[in-house]
């Protein structure tokens with residue numbers, strides 16, 4: 001192209017940029033728009049807060065401050081909680097929620113830079129896990145993990161199994177909390193939890209040798225072919241992608257080692273169907289539970305398929321706290337970290353619950369890959385702006401001695417507990433709703449666009465990419 005032609009082209013581009021700037025000027029002075037849909041409220045917040053305060057005082061009186069065995073204390077505590085709940089006319093879910101809030105907050109408050117306290121199973125004392133898990137301190141300082149992980153996973157890794165609530169408090173807390181929630185939303189308290197727990201139980205039994213599934217004597221010796229066959233079978237069960245990496249025990253719970261005997265890990269993110277996902281949060285507030293349930297069943301089927309090919313393996317369901325899936329998925333090149341710490345997969349964004357299979361075979365490994373996702377996130381931050389609880393920091397934050405991309409779990413949890421669920425951060429993510437290709441095509445426009453405004457314009461993002469200028 002001639003010099004005059006170049007100048008003409010540059011001038012044209014400049015005029016376009018100027019027009020775009022002018023178009024956005026009114027938005028600069030306008031207050032930020034709030035376009036997020038509000039999740040339905042499950043509880044009366046004032047009642048929960050009131051009850052929570054009273055439960056906390058009762059717990060302090062009966063549990064937290066005593067380091068000694070108190071016969072009958074559980075009954076006393078539960079009876080006193082029932083009395084105040086009745087006095088406040090709290091619903092069953094409001095009551096379970098207040099108990100849950102106190103329990104989790106107490107637990108998280110006890111975590112410090114190097115250790116965590118928790119209750120013993122049948123004694124009301126708080127004790128410190130010491131010395132801290134050496135592997136976890138490596139995790140915290142590994143540059144790969146700088147963009148890792150939510151607080152709960154860290155806590156879970158050190159006190160696995162996470163939901164082993166002490167008898168002193170209420171050993172059925174976990175079940176009651178979720179079944180009352182599911183009952184209120186779907187009319188069926190057993191809609192999800194029994195199946196989720198069955199698959200979890202099966203996982204544990206198989207891992208600890210209590211149930212040994214049959215393995216075919218005929219081995220598929222071509223491991224690349226085997227990997228491809230697993231991929232195809234898994235795809236038919238709702239896993240759109242698969243990755244293989246070595247199990248990195250810096251990212252597993254130390255106390256779960258006995259359950260993780262093999263070193264090759266297959267990662268299988270179970271897809272939440274787009275149509276259903278789009279109904280979050282108002283019309284399908286329990287979408288995440290559907291995925292936990294269906295993904296758990298499906299991953300056991302894939303494990304059975306692998307056994308039919310002659311290899312021992314163990315399925316790990318998505319609600320498993322023993323393996324941190326995000327760094328493994330990133331190591332397997334399946335995606336990159338999101339602003340709120342979990343892995344974005346090009347095939348499904350964050351519209352997934354990740355499951356895994358440990359296999360006793362040297363399957364071909366996948367390599368890490370830069371998908372340009374973090375670049376996109378740095379221009380987007382929609383999840384951070386949308387989060388109603390302010391639980392997603394814009395930048396990395398310091399946690400346990402290192403900078404991490406990490407949510408404030410307690411804020412998120414408190415918000416989620418007063419709604420049915422939330423999931424707005426996943427729902428708003430352009431990778432989840434528009435797809436990877438569209439996000440990447442829009443990236444050049446997005447740079448320019450986002451310089452001028454602090455909110456994502458989804459209509460703009462949906463526009464087809466500009467035709468490239470001919471050389």
Ligand code: SF4
Nearest residue numbers: 338377380381383429
């Ligand atoms: S909403 Fe935006 S910033 Fe958040 S994870 Fe998705 S792409 Fe990244």
Ligand code: SF4
Nearest residue numbers: 387389412422423425
């Ligand atoms: S971080 Fe928690 S509260 Fe915030 S949008 Fe996500 S699910 Fe909702």
